Amino acid sequence: MIKETIEKLEKRKISARELVTHYLDQIKKKDPELNAYREVFDDAFLTAEEIDKKIKHGDTPRVLEGIPFAIKDNILIKGKMSGASSKILEGYTASYDATAVKKLRDEGAIFLGRTNMDEFAMGSSTENSAYGPTKNPADPTRVPGGSSGGSAAAVAADMAVAALGSDTGGSIRQPAAFCGAVGLKPTYSTVSRSGLIAMASSLDQIGPITKTVEDAEIIFNVIKGKDELDATSLEVELPRGSSTSKTIGVPREYFSLAEGGKEGLDEDVAKKFREAIDFLKNKGLEIKEVSLPSVHYALAAYYIVMPAEVSANLSRFDGVRYGAREDGKNLFDVYAKTRERGFGEEVRRRIILGTYVLSAGYYDAYYSRAQKVRYMIRKDFENEFKNVDLLLTPTTPHPAFKIGEKASDPLSMYLEDIYTVPINLAGVPAISIPFGSVEKEGKNLPVGVQFVAPWFEESRLFEVGKILESK
Amino acid sequence: MKIWKNIFIRSRLVQEIMLSKDDIKKLAELARIHLTASEEEKLEKDLSNILGYIEKLKDVDISNVPEMTHATEEKNVFRADEDVSRDDILLREQFPESERGYLKVKGVFERE
Numbered sequence: 127m128i129k130e131t132i133e134k135l136e137k138r139k140i141s142a143r144e145l146v147t148h149y150l151d152q153i154k155k156k157d158p159e160l161n162a163y164r165e166v167f168d169d170a171f172l173t174a175e176e177i178d179k180k181i182k183h184g185d186t187p188r189v190l191e192g193i194p195f196a197i198k199d200n201i202l203i204k205g206k207m208s209g210a211s212s213k214i215l216e217g218y219t220a221s222y223d224a225t226a227v228k229k230l231r232d233e234g235a236i237f238l239g240r241t242n243m244d245e246f247a248m249g250s251s252t253e254n255s256a257y258g259p260t261k262n263p264a265d266p267t268r269v270p271g272g273s274s275g276g277s278a279a280a281v282a283a284d285m286a287v288a289a290l291g292s293d294t295g296g297s298i299r300q301p302a303a304f305c306g307a308v309g310l311k312p313t314y315s316t317v318s319r320s321g322l323i324a325m326a327s328s329l330d331q332i333g334p335i336t337k338t339v340e341d342a343e344i345i346f347n348v349i350k351g352k353d354e355l356d357a358t359s360l361e362v363e364l365p366r367g368s369s370t371s372k373t374i375g376v377p378r379e380y381f382s383l384a385e386g387g388k389e390g391l392d393e394d395v396a397k398k399f400r401e402a403i404d405f406l407k408n409k410g411l412e413i414k415e416v417s418l419p420s421v422h423y424a425l426a427a428y429y430i431v432m433p434a435e436v437s438a439n440l441s442r443f444d445g446v447r448y449g450a451r452e453d454g455k456n457l458f459d460v461y462a463k464t465r466e467r468g469f470g471e472e473v474r475r476r477i478i479l480g481t482y483v484l485s486a487g488y489y490d491a492y493y494s495r496a497q498k499v500r501y502m503i504r505k506d507f508e509n510e511f512k513n514v515d516l517l518l519t520p521t522t523p524h525p526a527f528k529i530g531e532k533a534s535d536p537l538s539m540y541l542e543d544i545y546t547v548p549i550n551l552a553g554v555p556a557i558s559i560p561f562g563s564v565e566k567e568g569k570n571l572p573v574g575v576q577f578v579a580p581w582f583e584e585s586r587l588f589e590v591g592k593i594l595e596s597k
Numbered sequence: 598m599k600i601w602k603n604i605f606i607r608s609r610l611v612q613e614i615m616l617s618k619d620d621i622k623k624l625a626e627l628a629r630i631h632l633t634a635s636e637e638e639k640l641e642k643d644l645s646n647i648l649g650y651i652e653k654l655k656d657v658d659i660s661n662v663p664e665m666t667h668a669t670e671e672k673n674v675f676r677a678d679e680d681v682s683r684d685d686i687l688l689r690e691q692f693p694e695s696e697r698g699y700l701k702v703k704g705v706f707e708r709e
Contacts, residue, residue: 204687205687218691219687219690219691220687221683221684221685221686221687221688221691222683222684222687313669314668314669315668315669328666328667328668329668354676357674358667360669420657422653423653423654423657425650426650426651426652426653426654427654429647429650429651430651430654437628441629444629445693446693446700446702447691447692447693447700448691448692448693449691449693450693451693451694454703456703456704456707457702457703457704457705458629459703460702460703461629462625462629462630462631463631465628465629465630465631466630466631466632469630471636474630474632474636474640475640475643475644477628477630478621478624478625478628478630478640478644479644479647479648481624481627481628482616482620482624482644482648485624485627492651494664495654495655495657495659496654497664497665497666498657498659498662498663498664498665499654499657499659499662500664500665501662501663501664501665502657502659502662504665504668536643536646536647537646537647537650540647540650552668553668553669581669
């Protein structure tokens with residue numbers, strides 16, 4: 127999609143202005159119903175005109191020249207409002223570009239707008255946005271997934287060529303699967319987190335949501351790399367050329383991850399997953415059953431590590447330096463009232479939970495134990511990657527659910543991420559790729575499958591992803 | 598200091614984790630979030646559920662397992678202690694309240 131578009135630009139079959147017009151028209155037509163965008167920028171045409179001038183002048187187009195992007199509302203764009211879909215950041219304007227945004231900009235990308243999300247990326251349905259839920263383009267009575275639901279819906283409904291999202295426990299892959307898009311969570315530390323509004327810093331990664339695997343690859347190659355502004359970022363020499371994968375492991379635990387009878391694998395999704403396995407077998411890949419025994423504990427460990435980091439990261443939102451401020455009789459009162467009015471229910475819940483697991487006397491029982499379990503999960507992946515080149519799992523246990531269906535029960539919403547969370551804990555890269563759809567109540571709902579690769583082996587994901595996509 | 602006096606929340610060894618309303622009040626104070634009575638009640642229930650789920654970690658044998666502190670091989674990074682601040686005009690524009698270019702906040706100490 128990106129390559130073809132740039133070819134057309136270069137041959138002047140289409141102008142950047144026409145591209146922007148097309149996507150803004152789509153937004154005007156579809157977004158009143160879908161609510162994928164929080165804001166559509168008014169300067170996309172200005173950038174487009176500059177690009178058209180350069181092309182007219184005979185300049186060689188850059189890697190993303192003229193490509194219209196949607197950016198999740200927790201990734202900063204200098205001079206634009208940015209709010210992580212939270213009331214507490216109402217009126218906040220970013221004073222710098224996130225490194226990933228700067229890299230896109232330097233390659234000629236055009237930013238159409240910022241997309242809706244679960245507040246501070248906490249949620250799996252985009253219902254936790256302070257600005258109303260986003261709807262799934264395949265069936266607007268259903269959620270698009272989350273937390274990058276706006277970005278996934280924008281790409282799936284052709285309201286952008288590609289989007290950036292962020293993934294802490296599945297927030298790129300799950301909405302990509304629900305909406306029928308490709309979603310990549312890169313290896314932890316390959317993409318700079320500078321300018322990403324932090325949720326849980328040891329898990330957060332920025333990644334692309336796209337229409338094709340090739341597009342995800344192109345964008346990943348643009349945004350990756352060491353950055354002085356993120357001390358955890360690494361310069362990675364990614365393996366070049368064909369790394370032809372031969373064996374794919376299917377972890378047996380993924381089929382027994384039912385929690386209290388709540389989240390067993392949906393039968394139709396299981397059928398699609400078996401189809402994907404058969405397809406890959408026919409393409410000459412060997413499929414092996416493997417075991418990740420500790421993943422049974424992944425979600426429980428995640429719900430200690432993540433809220434602990436959340437409670438620390440979100441202490442900066444206190445109404446003092448930016449965003450909304452509520453008045454109070456003293457400084458404590460200003461903090462407490464600002465954070466009461468500014469944060470939504472789920473954000474408050476996770477901050478309090480994080481405060482609890484970190485309180486004195488509880489470190490060993492919770493945080494330390496969770497970090498040890500996290501080590502065991504990482505080891506499980508390490509062990510199996512000695513036997514297989516990649517892992518394959520369903521991305522989600524079921525297709526998109528109805529808006530409101532899980533809103534009143536936080537635990538059932540948390541279980542949404544049961545297939546994606548272990549990957550963030552281990553830090554490995556994974557990609558969700560659309561694989562057909564299942565019919566529910568007369569609607570065809572997209573299904574995704576997830577490939578997982580060893581650390582820094584994104585190229586394997588792209589390679590096998592393209593094979594699966596060819597179906 | 599009233600805030601720190603109650604930081605220790607009594608420990609429980611039972612599987613069923615039940616938080617009391619007082620626990621929630623203390624946590625909210627530590628987290629600097631004001632809660633209404635009905636929110637306290639709801640949180641009490643929600644957190645007890647979540648903590649009940651997390652209890653399954655107690656089944657894992659973690660003897661001789663180290664804590665994982667980094668997802669990838671990381672080394673400490675140092676840089677020279679130089680001012681690298683960026684454009685601060687936009688930063689200052691974000692101040693909810695300012696006086697003569699300075700950020701203005703409520704006093705920490707109150708007059709008798």
